[in-house]
Amino acid sequence: MKGRTAIITGSGRNIGKAIALKLAKNGVNIVINGSTNKKDCINVAEEAQSFGAQAIVKMGDIGLRETSAALVNTAIRNFGSVDILINNAAIRPSSPFLQMTHDDWSRVLAVNLGGSFWLAQACIPSMQRKNWGRIINFAGMNAIHGYKGRAHVSVSKHGCWGLTKALAKEFGPDGITTNIISPGPIETFHDDEEMTHHINSMKERIPLGRLGTPDEIAAAVLLLASDEGAFINGEMIKVNGGTET
Numbered sequence: 001m002k003g004r005t006a007i008i009t010g011s012g013r014n015i016g017k018a019i020a021l022k023l024a025k026n027g028v029n030i031v032i033n034g035s036t037n038k039k040d041c042i043n044v045a046e047e048a049q050s051f052g053a054q055a056i057v058k059m060g061d062i063g064l065r066e067t068s069a070a071l072v073n074t075a076i077r078n079f080g081s082v083d084i085l086i087n088n089a090a091i092r093p094s095s096p097f098l099q100m101t102h103d104d105w106s107r108v109l110a111v112n113l114g115g116s117f118w119l120a121q122a123c124i125p126s127m128q129r130k131n132w133g134r135i136i137n138f139a140g141m142n143a144i145h146g147y148k149g150r151a152h153v154s155v156s157k158h159g160c161w162g163l164t165k166a167l168a169k170e171f172g173p174d175g176i177t178t179n180i181i182s183p184g185p186i187e188t189f190h191d192d193e194e195m196t197h198h199i200n201s202m203k204e205r206i207p208l209g210r211l212g213t214p215d216e217i218a219a220a221v222l223l224l225a226s227d228e229g230a231f232i233n234g235e236m237i238k239v240n241g242g243t244e245t
Contacts, residue, residue: 001226002027005079007071007123009033009062009115010089012040014188015138018214019086019221020055024048026222028084030055031075033062035089054079062089062115063107072122082123084134084225087116087160092142094149105152112156116163120178124171133176134225137164139236140183141243161236168234177233179224184240187211207242 006023010016012034020030021044030048032055034041041057048055058074060067075082090112095104116137127133142150143157160180167178185202203211220239223229 003029004083004225005029005031005075005081006084006086006225007031007033007075007082007119008086008088009071009119011044011086012037013044015183015186015214015217016086016088017044018218019088020044020048021051022215022218022222023084023225024051024053024055026226027053028225029053029079031071031078031082032057033071033089034059035061061111062119063111065114065118068115068118069122072119072126076126081126081130083127083130083132085119085123085136086221086225087119087135087137089115090138090140090153090156092150092153095152096149097151100152108152109156109159112153113159113163116160120163120167124167124174124176127176128171128174131175133171133174134229135164135167135176135178136221136224137161137178137180138183139180141240143180143182143236164236165234172233177224177230179229179232179234180236181217181220181224182236182238182240183212183217184238184243185211186217187213202243205243206240210241212239212241 006028008020011020011032032041032045045055045057137160139157142154143161146154164180
């Protein structure tokens with residue numbers, strides 16, 4: 001994988017950070033992205049560089065189409081192409097359905113689904129030129145279960161699953177695979193205390209008796225992003241310790 005270039009959205013901490021560092025250890029050039037936590041993103045880039053990888057930071061809100069385009073343009077300007085796109089960034093606010101506003105709905109759909117769409121659209125021409133590419137989206141259990149108070153999140157993640165299947169069929173002939181990972185409850189830091197409590201409360205449902213780790217999600221990403229994963233296309237990979245789905 002040495003010399004490939006990857007964009008990882010939402011990579012300042014947690015799962016995104018683990019993915020960035022896993023790829024960096026395998027020689028991939030890294031473009032780190034976040035919307036607010038610039039210091040964290042810089043720290044990830046510096047750690048990636050300590051492994052010998054090239055790494056840059058490009059901040060920006062992927063819920064805006066122009067920001068997504070600028071992110072891809074920065075990657076191509078610095079590294080010549082984008083070979084691997086990891087659509088990890090997402091927001092998961094809670095809102096009772098009957099009180100959900102148009103802005104609540106639109107914002108979640110823009111970040112969680114729109115960002116994945118716009119970034120894929122901007123990256124695919126670069127991948128087509130090499131006849132090689134990897135797009136990895138993220139679902140989470142919201143793409144399988146409907147969660148009370150998060151209708152917009154569930155819909156956006158279902159949309160990412162649909163986008164994954166469509167891109168897999170349309171661009172598979174160009175050597176581009178598209179897959180989606182659905183993490184189970186993962187040991188991560190959240191500003192949202194309600195989300196942290198929700199994740200911890202699910203431990204008892206996991207047959208392995210523990211939460212997963214960001215590194216275990218990154219390991220699945222590494223397989224899908226590698227040549228060894230070249231025949232996996234249009235699939236949802238559940239990394240959840242056997243959690244009932």
